[in-house]
Amino acid sequence: MFAYLKQPDARETVTIEFEGRALAVREGDTVAAALLASGVDIFRSTPVSESPRGPWCMMGGCFDCLLEIDGVPNRQGCQITVSEGMTVIRQQGARRISP
Amino acid sequence: MRTIPLAIIGAGPAGMAAAATAARYGLKPVLFDEQPAPGGQIYRALESTPLRRPELLGEDYWHGKSLVQALRDGAIDYRPGHTVWQLNRDGEVGLLAGDRAELIRAERIVLATGAQERPFPIPGWTLPGVMGAGAAQVLLKTSGVAAQAPLVLAGSGPLLYLVAAQYSRAGAAVAAILETTPRENFRHAAGHIGGAVKGWRYLRKGLSLLKELKRAGIRHEHQVTELHAEGNGRLQHVRWRTAARPDVWQQCDATTLLLHHGVVPNVQMTRALGGEHDWSEAQLCWCPRRDSLGRSDIEGFFIAGDGGGIGGAKSAALQGELAALAALASLDLLDDVALHRETAPRHRALASELAIRPFLDALYRPGDRWRRPADEVIVCRCEEVSAGEVRRVAKLGCSGPNQMKSFTRCGMGPCQGRLCGLTVSEILAEETGQSIEQTGYYRLRPPFKPITLGQMASAADGTDYGQRQQQGSTAVVTEKASS
Amino acid sequence: MANYDFAVVGGGLVGSAIAYGLCSSGHRVAVLDEGDVAYRASRGNFGLVWVQSKGLGMPNYSDWSQSSSRLWLELAPELKALTGIDVQHRRPGGVHLCHTEQDWLARRETLNRLAGQTQGSFRFEMLDHQALAALVPAIGGDVFGASWTEMDGHANPLYLLRALHAGIAHRGGHYLQGSAVRWVHRDGSGFRLKRDSGDVLCGSVILAAGLGNRGLAEQVGLEAPLAPNRGEVLITERVAPLLELPTTYLRQTGEGSLQIGDSHEDVGMNDGTRTAVLADIASRALRAFPRLKDVRIVRSWGALRVMTPDGCPIYQASETHPGAYLACCHSGVTLAAVHAKRLAPWISGSACPEEIIPLTAERFHVRVPETA
Numbered sequence: 001m002f003a004y005l006k007q008p009d010a011r012e013t014v015t016i017e018f019e020g021r022a023l024a025v026r027e028g029d030t031v032a033a034a035l036l037a038s039g040v041d042i043f044r045s046t047p048v049s050e051s052p053r054g055p056w057c058m059m060g061g062c063f064d065c066l067l068e069i070d071g072v073p074n075r076q077g078c079q080i081t082v083s084e085g086m087t088v089i090r091q092q093g094a095r096r097i098s099p
Numbered sequence: 100m101r102t103i104p105l106a107i108i109g110a111g112p113a114g115m116a117a118a119a120t121a122a123r124y125g126l127k128p129v130l131f132d133e134q135p136a137p138g139g140q141i142y143r144a145l146e147s148t149p150l151r152r153p154e155l156l157g158e159d160y161w162h163g164k165s166l167v168q169a170l171r172d173g174a175i176d177y178r179p180g181h182t183v184w185q186l187n188r189d190g191e192v193g194l195l196a197g198d199r200a201e202l203i204r205a206e207r208i209v210l211a212t213g214a215q216e217r218p219f220p221i222p223g224w225t226l227p228g229v230m231g232a233g234a235a236q237v238l239l240k241t242s243g244v245a246a247q248a249p250l251v252l253a254g255s256g257p258l259l260y261l262v263a264a265q266y267s268r269a270g271a272a273v274a275a276i277l278e279t280t281p282r283e284n285f286r287h288a289a290g291h292i293g294g295a296v297k298g299w300r301y302l303r304k305g306l307s308l309l310k311e312l313k314r315a316g317i318r319h320e321h322q323v324t325e326l327h328a329e330g331n332g333r334l335q336h337v338r339w340r341t342a343a344r345p346d347v348w349q350q351c352d353a354t355t356l357l358l359h360h361g362v363v364p365n366v367q368m369t370r371a372l373g374g375e376h377d378w379s380e381a382q383l384c385w386c387p388r389r390d391s392l393g394r395s396d397i398e399g400f401f402i403a404g405d406g407g408g409i410g411g412a413k414s415a416a417l418q419g420e421l422a423a424l425a426a427l428a429s430l431d432l433l434d435d436v437a438l439h440r441e442t443a444p445r446h447r448a449l450a451s452e453l454a455i456r457p458f459l460d461a462l463y464r465p466g467d468r469w470r471r472p473a474d475e476v477i478v479c480r481c482e483e484v485s486a487g488e489v490r491r492v493a494k495l496g497c498s499g500p501n502q503m504k505s506f507t508r509c510g511m512g513p514c515q516g517r518l519c520g521l522t523v524s525e526i527l528a529e530e531t532g533q534s535i536e537q538t539g540y541y542r543l544r545p546p547f548k549p550i551t552l553g554q555m556a557s558a559a560d561g562t563d564y565g566q567r568q569q570q571g572s573t574a575v576v577t578e579k580a581s582s
Numbered sequence: 583m584a585n586y587d588f589a590v591v592g593g594g595l596v597g598s599a600i601a602y603g604l605c606s607s608g609h610r611v612a613v614l615d616e617g618d619v620a621y622r623a624s625r626g627n628f629g630l631v632w633v634q635s636k637g638l639g640m641p642n643y644s645d646w647s648q649s650s651s652r653l654w655l656e657l658a659p660e661l662k663a664l665t666g667i668d669v670q671h672r673r674p675g676g677v678h679l680c681h682t683e684q685d686w687l688a689r690r691e692t693l694n695r696l697a698g699q700t701q702g703s704f705r706f707e708m709l710d711h712q713a714l715a716a717l718v719p720a721i722g723g724d725v726f727g728a729s730w731t732e733m734d735g736h737a738n739p740l741y742l743l744r745a746l747h748a749g750i751a752h753r754g755g756h757y758l759q760g761s762a763v764r765w766v767h768r769d770g771s772g773f774r775l776k777r778d779s780g781d782v783l784c785g786s787v788i789l790a791a792g793l794g795n796r797g798l799a800e801q802v803g804l805e806a807p808l809a810p811n812r813g814e815v816l817i818t819e820r821v822a823p824l825l826e827l828p829t830t831y832l833r834q835t836g837e838g839s840l841q842i843g844d845s846h847e848d849v850g851m852n853d854g855t856r857t858a859v860l861a862d863i864a865s866r867a868l869r870a871f872p873r874l875k876d877v878r879i880v881r882s883w884g885a886l887r888v889m890t891p892d893g894c895p896i897y898q899a900s901e902t903h904p905g906a907y908l909a910c911c912h913s914g915v916t917l918a919a920v921h922a923k924r925l926a927p928w929i930s931g932s933a934c935p936e937e938i939i940p941l942t943a944e945r946f947h948v949r950v951p952e953t954a
Contacts, residue, residue, distance in 0.1 A: 001228075001247045001354045002238065005269050009149045009243055026242065028147060033242040041227040041333055041354075047820040047838060048483045052332050054227030056480070056518075058234035059140055060133060060548070061215055061365075063481065063513040064225075074549075074819055074878060078237075081135060094820040094838045097720070099873055185857055193857055202857060495747050496757040499618020505625045506744040508837070513819060513880045539618055545857075549819065549878035552842075555864035558857055 002036040016086040025082055032058060032065045032077035035088070043067055043077060044091035066091040103129050105426055106192055106205035108183050108368070111139020112412045113404025114211030115166040116419030117426075122174035124427050129205070130170070131181040131194065133548075137167050139213050140233060141412045149243040155268050156240060157261070159304075159412070166416065185545035185558075186368055190399055193545065193558060200554035207399050207426040210369060211419060214362035214405035217384070217465065218518050219254060220472045222327045224358065225480055228334030232262045232359035245271040246355035251337045253277035253326055254359035256463040260308040262357060267315040275318040275351055277339055279360070281466040282322055288462035298455025320349075324468070328356050360465040363521065364406045370543040372397050378535045381460045382409055383470065384521060385540055391446065393422030401426050409460075414452045417445050471526050478526070479519040481512020489523055493530035500524055500541050513549055516541045586612040586756070588929070589775055589784035591763045591798065594624035595739065595914030596921060597790030598746035603926025604788075605753035612782060613750060614761035614775065616794075623792050624914055626885020627739035628815060628843055629835070630828055631671065631916050634678055634706065634731050638692065641699040643894045646920060646937040648703060651733045653919035658737065665748035669741045670836035676734025676828045677709070677718060679725050679870050686727045693729055706731040720824050722872045728829075736828040738836055739915045746918070758782070763791070766801045768903060773802075786905040788929060792888045795910050803902030805943040806910055810886035814859050815843035816867075817881040818874075832867050840877065842867045887912040891946055897925065898942040908943075 004026070012027040018035060025034035032055045035043065042052045044066045055065035058078045065077035069088050073095035077088075105121055107114045110132035121128040138145045142163030153161055170177045178196070185193025190205045216231040223229065232252060238244040245266060251274050252263055263273050288295075295302050312319065322342035328334055337353045340346075366376060369387035374397050376385040386408040393401045403422035404415030424441050427433040433441070472478065474487030484507050492506045500523050503509060509523060510516035516523075520541050528538040546555075586609075590601040593615025601613045633651050637644025651673070658671035680686035690708050697704050707730050714728045715721050747757055765776040772785040787802070789795045799806035820838035832842050842863055860882055868875055888910060890896055895911030907929055911917055924935045 002244050003247050005150075005243045005245050005271070007150075007243065007269075011149060026149070029242045029244075033238055033244055036238065037242060037244040043227070046483065051225065051483070052227050053225060054333075055230060055234060057216065057231050058237040059215070061514060061517045072876060079133070094822045095877075096822045097824055097873055097877065099720075187856075191857060492744070495744070495751060496615075496759050497618075497747075498759045501618050501625070505740040506747075508740075511817075511881065513878075515881070544882050544884070545860075546879055546882065549880050551876050551878050552816075552818070552864045552868055553875035555816070555879055556861055556868055558861050 001039055001041060003039070004037050014082050014084050016082050016084075016088060018088045019090065027082070029082050030078050031067060031069060031080050031082055031086070031088060034082050035077065042090065045093055047094035050093055100191070100202050100204050102204040102206065104205070104430060105129070105207045105209070106131060106203070107209040107211060109139065109211035109213055109404070109406070110134070110137040110170070110177065110179070111141060111211060111213045111404060111415065112163065112166060113213070113406070113415040113419035113422070114139070114209065115170060116416040117209045117211060117403055117423040118175045118177070119166065119169040120420045120423035121427060122169075124432055126427065126430070126432060127174060127176055128423075129176040129178060131178050131183055131192070133180070133182045135179050137170050137177065137179065138163055140237065142167060143237055144241040148240050150239065150269070156265060160240070163412070182548050183368070184548050184550050186372060188372060188397055195548070195550055195554060198554065200550055200558040202558055207401065207430060209393070209401045209403055209419070209422045209426060210395075210406055211403045211415075211422075212365045212368055212406040213415075214409060215365045215517060217360045217363045218478075218522050219358040219360050219469065220476050220478050220486070220522055221358070221469075222473075222476055223329050223334070225477055226328050226330055226334045227332075228330070228354055229328045229356045229358065232259055232357040233362070235355075235357045236262055236265070239265060239269070245269055246357070248272040249274040249352045250355045250357070251275050251277060251351060251353040252357045252359070253279065253323065253337070253339075255280040255465065256359055256361040257305055257308070257459070258362070259359045260305070260312060262359075263317060264308050264311050267312070267317065273317045274353065275320060276312065277320045277323045277326060277337070279323045279326070279465065279469060280321070280463060282342065284462050284464055287464070288458050291458035291461055294454045294456070295458035297451065298458070301455045301459075360469060361463055362405065362409055364408060365517075366406070366540075367515065367517065367543060367547050369395065369402065369406070370540065371545055371547065372400065374400070376540065379408060381457065383464065384409070391421070392425035392442065393418055394425055399429075410453055410456060414449055417449045417452065421445055421449070470522065471529055472522070478522045479509040479512065481514050481518075482508040482510075484509035484519075486522070486526055489526050490530055493527055498527070498531050498533065499539050500527060501539075503527060504541060510541050515543060515547070585783040586610045587784065588612070588786045588788060589614060589773070589782055590788045590790055591775070592789070592791035592794065593747070593757060593759070594790070594792055595627065595743055595746070595918055596792070596909055596911060597788070598743060598750065599914070599918040599921035600788055600790055600909060600926050600929065601755055602746045602749045602753070603922035604930055605750055605755040607927075607930055609930060611750070611755040612784065613755065613757045614763055614777065614782065615757065615759050616762045617760045623885050623888055623912070624739060624743050626813065626815060626883050627915050628813075628841065629736050629739045629833065629915055630676065630830070631673070631735040631737055632676065632913070633704065633733040633916075634676065634729060634830075635693065635696065636913075637700065637704075637894070638696045639699070640892065640894045640940070641696075641701075642937045642940050644696060644700045644704050646895075646935070646941075647913070647916055648733055649924065649937065650917050650920040651735065653923050654735070654737070657919040657922060661745040661749055664752050665745050667741055667745040667748060668836075669737050669745050671735065671737040673732075673735030674827050675717075675730055675732045676736070676830070677714065677728040677730050678830045679721075679728050681724065681869065682726050689729050704731075705733075718825065718827055718829070720871055720873060722870055725870055734828065736833050737915055742915060742918060763798065766798055766906070772905060786907065786929065788907045788909060790909045792910075793886060795908060799908050802906035803900045804898055804906065804908045806896065806908060807891055807943060807946060808910055809889050811889040811912075812884060812886050813843055814863060814882060814884045815841055816860060816863055816879050817841055817883065819878045819880050821877060829870070831863075832871065839880075840874065895938075895941055896943050897938045
């Protein structure tokens, strides 16, 4: 489990929605950092065995932080910055293709 | 396709220093970086980190300030948020910026793609809550986010101590450090003590970090020989054994386990370009071949920084400068006399920076058991292939990683072998009795990072890069007659 | 020195299928393969078990492919039972997409000719858009129609190769990697194969070394007029089930990845390494399936097809060097079943399968057939 350090932080608060729940996070954070800081540790389940995964590298290399962000599946949470009103859900198994 | 004289890929210390050097000679280089802000991993979020108390991240971090500032004075065309997904020997660079894919051509390319953490395959390393120590550092630097107790760190190497120290300075509790450094490493490292003495500043820093951790009262277990991450759906506890008490499993609750066994060059691009790579027995990794000026064996390509072999941030910056000078010389923007005048002092500085490396490499060399895990351990996180499966196909007569990959899907996922490649080569070499050079590595191809079919379709439509940048034109799907 | 009844030069799909077949009759069989970085068409194979449009101007080739399509229904379960490896063979039929009415009419004309030439053994149907959409619901609205035959299917070429290697091992065959054959000499009534790692002796030698056959065939009085033909494949992230039927350039694998590229018989790609080619493949896929626009490509692959002048296989026994055989083809997946179950028995002494009698290289000296 992760959390923001208790210390002065001048950054603005941004509200995103994760699995239907509003999360107050900090401007400039990546989605992965914001979710971890909000106590989320499971980001996805794998398409191979549906086992749960969370971020491993936080630098764009491991693809374990995949999420569905604003309706687009399989996005790297550690490479995308949060924005007001963003909706995020876990990436469950293989992505679907909408018509 | 627009052609530019010099492209630099990666805005860590090597890339930033290369860009500043080229700019000093009046050439405006284009510096592409995947991240939204400069600094690479080492100086990550230097301009924006919420951790403003300088002592928190330490002086080595803030050392990057001048390099980052140089990007902001207009002499460098710095392009953050640009992912390079394709490169070829003609200098074609495939870029992805936001949703837009495009191609440009560069006459000279400096690859400054840095390092990644060495894979650390143990039972349970895929559980949520188990991460690289580098990931924790990124979270700390960029967001002021830290793991909550109970937290365990395991592995070996300076970064492990640094993260522990940064955490303790920030008031975050560390339950234990499980040190995996084997006893014989101290004896081997002692053989390189001369270099350590030359690099006494690094030695002193390391010792003071260890002292800091001791003062903070952090539990420090030594010579850990086995380590399991366990939990139901997420990490719940860590179990380990040590050389001192080989028959006793010790256990500690943990919601976060940070693993670290040093860093290795990120070779995705140099591999895809088909450059020669040599196995470094000292650093236990592949290093793309380059000369003392960073010239690779591929015409027009230069390699700077940890992407060519691990040397640390200051070496990387010096190598960035050297590579830029070599690129300038190859573009006839610098004559031989000036080249020598500029490079000689940098070579001396580099030699002094690197003096401690053999000592560090020997001291923090991960033991065999950590690099060639037991059969049940997953080595390919993407396709969930175990070490045992790799050994099974080796017994079928499969001698190299490419046949193995096609038989098992190991290395076929989106990370393209970044987290299994080293492990697989080492396991196969052991199984077949071949050397690791004979065993080889995955043959990599673009895209280096996934791009969508729509982006790929629009990538080659020939629209001028600069124009597209100005107009922000949307992707156009080309319809070419197929033969 | 090792001595084998049969030595198969080449451990790709063609050589492995033949060796697998030879092993079943209790012979001492060796497969001589190159090392890990050897060029290997089998790794770039698209994975179709395909009959449509094969053999135009050479109906025997159509019959041979049809026979393989049928024998695949035995081969796949047999490999599963023997090795535990599911090679993901499915035969749901396959479609060749026609984007315009003109394409569709031309296709119908071509396949009608093929049906005529094969005296009706090749059967197909032309589908209009509606009929196509019923079979392939993901199809884009602009596709005019398709040709369809129940004989088509697909399999995982990589698992097939692994299963064949495992099957060879199970049946007592020997797989010798790092065994590039430099020279083939006659030795008594058999052959001596020169490798860097020492010689191998054998009674019969089967050349199945893909493009490598070019240099070897002439050493045993045969001819392998082959040219490389490069193809490129894009592979996407895994997606939920979308396509049951394979098409000539897009199929969904058992793992859920979409594999996109050009089929091995209809379109020749000449340059596989340029982004322009990859972009073209992506464009063509989107033309047929616009909904795939946001699907991510995670890998690309390129391979050289082993092409004969007419695109049909070459199988030949040497007259000057009895016991030497040549097998050249670019359809290593489609033909795997006949290679294992009909070609191998011929090599070990049974009668020559009727379909392949005209498929020697002699045909290139007699006449120039139409296209494959």
